[in-house]
Amino acid sequence: MNNPDLRPLYERDPAAYRAQLAEGNARQARKRVAADALIRDRDGRILLVDPTYKPAWDLPGGMAEANEPPLDALRRELVEELDLPLPAARMALVCVDWVAPHSPWDDSLMMIFNVGTLTADQTAALRITDAELAAFEFCTPEQAQKRLRPYVWARLSAAITAADTGTVAYLHNGHPAT
Template identity: 90%
Template structure:
């Protein structure tokens, strides 16, 4: 009579268990992840950037690379594009927006971290350090609303509110998840 080993697969055959996990991982969905920064100057204006590869202004930040943590991606992008190195400990997550598939894009997770308020010296040290940006500017509320695409404006508005009250906004396509 055949008496199979009653132990779970991870105990009786660790290599087979790892292979099963790898097979499942290969079939699971992948998501694009982006991390942007809410950065203000001493007058409360919000830092926007004008990307050369998009038709509208945006928040500083960008897409995470494969296996790169979102906060690391954001810090890398800030250094690459503006020469701005902010400590990770200073940057709190204030918004996560799940964006449904649209156009050629699969769904994605868009995050905004609060980069705080820059000092006058930090603001003066900002520079275009990458050809991906044509300009950057600290903008008033009305300027920000006029320059951002509506869904980015909705995401930023939720992030500003969350930052001001010390919470995190969770959105679906720029709107509070219900």
């Protein structure tokens, strides 16, 4: 005869097991996650945005909300900020950058998805639809390097190489992980 007390907790007391999991989940670390877009025009220039809340230009995209998949966050941000609806099937992950804690921020995972080249109609339809942006512009890689913070340029540069070679870059603080 089996002793019921020897059964695993998930069998003996499913409610207690769920409570145990919830307690463990509450104590586990959380990471900030952002998803940005590598978007090019027909001339191969890269779309950059000028946020009103920070001093340098950036890639379109932004932070994921709680429990929001990164790709969904990117699609939401593109619509909210530039009125640019795009299907998920068009977007391919090309870069993941783990960013160490800095200043007031904990560590984070920063992702770049390759959106590809916009059509002339899509480019012409771009417009700022959120007060978080002051401007947007398609830039050559040289112009982008001058406008972006060095670590954002390092991430974008790796993403461009990955997009062009059909790979995915995995970085730590903008540098290939070793």
